[in-house]
Amino acid sequence: MTVHQVQKGAEEIFHEGNEIGILVCHGFTGTTQSMKPLVEAYAKEGYSIAAPRLKGHGTSPEEMEETTYRDWIQSVESAFQWLEKRCSKVFAVGLSMGGTLALSMAARYDKIAGVVPINAAIDIPAMENIVEQTDDRFIAAIGSDIKKEGIEELAYQRTPVRSIQNLLTLMKEVHDQLAKIHCPIFIFVSEEDHVVPPENSEMVFETVLSEHKELIHLDNSYHVATLDNDQDIIIERSLEFFVMYSNAK
Template structure:
């Protein structure tokens, strides 16, 4: 079994009857969303941030997994929360946002979903993989505006894994109109990984009665580690509090 990087492990916090699932992104680790997991836990919530299959070890290990394995990682985390909690919210960064949307559409009892620069269409990444004659592409991690901030992620991107990511995005994009729970979307106005139009399309397509799109003016893609981290935390906690007491 591949050795897991330090700070890439699954995060689990036992708390009250409100559960929150947070997923990290493609080639990334739980380090990128640990500030959220820690903050939500301090509020008393039960929180889990799973290490997605093939992540936090090596790019070669990631190549052996597919979107089905990543989905299973978040589904297992969701069931872990269901066993302990009366209600569950789901959230995610980048591909983690994609997976959160998948869970929200699959499990209709989800109380609410938060997407932070969620991905449903990345033509440049797909084109790069199709045109590449190499086994790996350049790294896509650490797109952060804040000086000194760093994302723990792979230093190269397996070409084979891009195809799995594209299949996941295509699947979720087709199912967006099946999402009816409240949704909070954060989008960085300047994102060098996922085009901001992704979040706008998600906002326009979901059938949620309660939906909000929050623009992040001072963060790049990994907004959870960037200048707008406090805004994300504040608005997310308000989102939970708003819908915990609604039927």
């Protein structure tokens, strides 16, 4: 059995703080490195944090190819269970497919007190075209869509086509769950995104049944907004969100 080494910077992050938990989900082919600025800011405020490394991520594209979207959901659910044992309320935050997974958690678990998707993926026609048109096992990388100069995302340099097929299945499943979401939601969307069409976030905003919902536009970031020019806006507004709904019944 092949043992896959976890890349430096891709490790899972768990921090035991107060009784408010933040579940932080990274994106497709990415790692916790893309979420670390948020994790550090949340931990500094005293929150308990669980930022899992999704199975098959942060090691090799070959290992990712052997995992399914069910494995990714299980990675997030295990982290949620760690928080659930320690916390009275849990918020879910996620970038890209991590936002998709956060939405899935919000649709299925009442203990999710609020959800913060960042450029969440629900419908990506370009990926459907790739699956239909290529016979290749891997395609070029989709990571590091960042406007800010000199910043790189720790992500795979090749993307398994089989994993794209799993992502498409996950997106369809979560799209069908959106109307089950009633908790407060803050949706961040980059005006210019070369991976996930911004219309995805608008679709989420229009479909969820949350009484308290807001769509926040990011004018100076591309897809990996958590590492981009609007990082401080995401941190500041999400922290406000946690405070606002931590005490809500």
